[in-house]
Amino acid sequence: MRLEYFQLIDRIVALDLKQRTIKVEAQVPVESTVFEGHFPGHPLMPGVLLIESMAQTSGWLIIGQMRFERMPFLAAVKEAKLRSFVRPGAKLELSATLEHEGSGYAVTKASVAHEGKTVCDAEITFRVMPFPSPDFRKVMEETANRIGFPMGALTDG
Amino acid sequence: MSSTFDTVANIIAETCDIPREKIKPESHAIDDLGIDSLDFLDIAFAIDKAFGIKLPLEQWTQEVNDGKATTEQYFVLQNLSNRIDSLVAAKGA
Numbered sequence: 455m456r457l458e459y460f461q462l463i464d465r466i467v468a469l470d471l472k473q474r475t476i477k478v479e480a481q482v483p484v485e486s487t488v489f490e491g492h493f494p495g496h497p498l499m500p501g502v503l504l505i506e507s508m509a510q511t512s513g514w515l516i517i518g519q520m521r522f523e524r525m526p527f528l529a530a531v532k533e534a535k536l537r538s539f540v541r542p543g544a545k546l547e548l549s550a551t552l553e554h555e556g557s558g559y560a561v562t563k564a565s566v567a568h569e570g571k572t573v574c575d576a577e578i579t580f581r582v583m584p585f586p587s588p589d590f591r592k593v594m595e596e597t598a599n600r601i602g603f604p605m606g607a608l609t610d611g
Numbered sequence: 612m613s614s615t616f617d618t619v620a621n622i623i624a625e626t627c628d629i630p631r632e633k634i635k636p637e638s639h640a641i642d643d644l645g646i647d648s649l650d651f652l653d654i655a656f657a658i659d660k661a662f663g664i665k666l667p668l669e670q671w672t673q674e675v676n677d678g679k680a681t682t683e684q685y686f687v688l689q690n691l692s693n694r695i696d697s698l699v700a701a702k703g704a
Contacts, residue, residue: 529649556659558669559652579652 455480455507457488461597462507463548469518469607474552476515478601480507482544489542499540504574505531508564512550512578514603516560519552521608522595526560526580534576544568550578558582615662615692622657623688626650636689641682664698 455462468477482499489497509528516526540546550564560582565575585591598605613621616636623640624631627650640646646654655666674680684690 529652554656554659555665556652556655557665557667558672559655561656579656581652 455482457483457486457503460506462503463510463514463601465602466514466604467547469515469604471518471607474515474519475549476511476518477547477549478511478514480546480548482540482542482546484543486542497542499542499544501534501536501574504536504540504566505534505576507546507548508550508566508574508576509578509580511548512552512562512564513580514598514601515550515552515562516555516580516582517594517598518603518607519555519560520582522591522598523584524582525585525590525594526582528578529559529581530579532577532579534574536574538568538571538573540566540568540573546573553577615695616688618661619654619658619688619692619695622654622661626653626657634688636687636692638688639683640686640688640691642686658695662695662699664695664702666695666698 455464463478463480465479466476467479468475488500488503492498492500509531513526545568547567548564550562552560552562554561558581560580562578562580563575564578566573585594620631620634623629623634623644623646627644627646629644634644638644640651655668659665671680671685675682675685685694
């Protein structure tokens with residue numbers, strides 16, 4: 455994770471487009487300017503960033519489902535529960551399931567686990583639309599390459 | 612067995628916290644009930660699940676934007692209910 459750059463996904467571990475599931479890994483950095491304020495002397499991973507990490511995990515699943523033809527944008531977060539503290543250095547396992555693919559929107563259920571225990575979960579809704587520009591899509595493809603998006607899954611699914 | 616309109620009205624009442632008695636077949640979801648596009652995503656999700664269909668929201672929006680259709684054709688609730696019935700029938704055909 456690079457919190458300051460909103461890079462909250464380190465690596466895609468598994469993507470199954472038939473089962474409509476994804477699993478990713480993310481390591482909370484030991485040091486970050488974010489922890490200087492959240493909180494002084496008691497650093498904690500901010501809940502909003504945990505929610506964003508679930509959104510990004512879900513987003514890669516949706517992008518895969520859409521074969522990189524469309525981009526999901528966060529629209530709503532429901533039933534978000536932050537169940538325990540996440541501290542610097544924690545290695546997180548994130549997962550998401552596509553609950554519904556509608557016309558122009560998608561709904562996922564996502565969760566974050568630490569050492570096998572769920573630390574947060576939510577139902578997340580996205581607006582799904584064409585990429586705003588070719589450059590935007592290119593950036594997403596480059597990011598996909600960096601985090602090990604399994605392009606082979608696009609033809610298998 | 613409740614009608615399609617009743618199911619839609621109940622979904623709207625629950626999703627948008629609108630009193631059920633205010634929701635009528637002639638109500639326009641946007642103009643009369645004040646439902647915005649984000650709330651309508653929740654409604655579409657509930658309708659899709661309840662009826663096992665996929666409301667073609669993008670197509671409808673495109674038709675309205677292109678001037679080929681009016682919002683009344685899709686968002687007056689009786690018209691919406693009729694379109695849901697057509698989608699359900701097409702699914703079973």
